[in-house]
Amino acid sequence: MNKMNSLLVAILACVSMNVLAADAEAGKAAVAKYNCASCHGADFNSPIDPSYPKLAGQHSDYIEHALIAYQRGASAANGRGNAIMGGMAKPLSKTDIKDIAAYLSSLPGSLVVRK
Numbered sequence: 001m002n003k004m005n006s007l008l009v010a011i012l013a014c015v016s017m018n019v020l021a022a023d024a025e026a027g028k029a030a031v032a033k034y035n036c037a038s039c040h041g042a043d044f045n046s047p048i049d050p051s052y053p054k055l056a057g058q059h060s061d062y063i064e065h066a067l068i069a070y071q072r073g074a075s076a077a078n079g080r081g082n083a084i085m086g087g088m089a090k091p092l093s094k095t096d097i098k099d100i101a102a103y104l105s106s107l108p109g110s111l112v113v114r115k
């Protein structure tokens with residue numbers, strides 16, 4: 001194997017480890033710490049207001065992207081502006097976001113048909 005190939009293998013290994021590193025249990029602890037259920041519902045499938053989104057069973061990459069977009073804010077490319085979620089997303093680390101996304105997507109919900 002040449003140098004380029006071993007470099008590629010190393011990069012791929014890092015990328016796949018990163019995906020595997022998402023920890024749903026840590027995500028469960030993080031949503032408890034930040035009280036996300038107070039708006040999105042204890043089961044994350046019954047938000048306290050019909051205009052608040054359901055999160056249970058949502059694709060993890062979508063949740064991850066949404067949280068990063070709130071952190072970026074409305075004025076940034078690919079950003080989302082929302083007074084509530086901007087504040088909620090702000091303190092989350094990249095790891096928190098991955099873990100939260102893994103946890104929420106693992107929950108049974110009415111959003112998507114589960115495989």
Ligand code: HEC
Nearest residue numbers: 031034035036038039052053063066067082084085088100
């Ligand atoms: C005070 C109420 C409130 C709290 C607490 C709250 N959210 Fe939200 N969340 C909302 C509202 C309202 C929206 C819709 C905002 C919009 O229109 O963009 C939303 C949107 C979202 C979305 C985007 C969903 C989608 O379908 O695009 C995600 C993901 C999310 N919240 C995750 C969280 C997480 C994780 C926490 C805890 C760290 C949290 N929320 C705490 C009210 C709340």
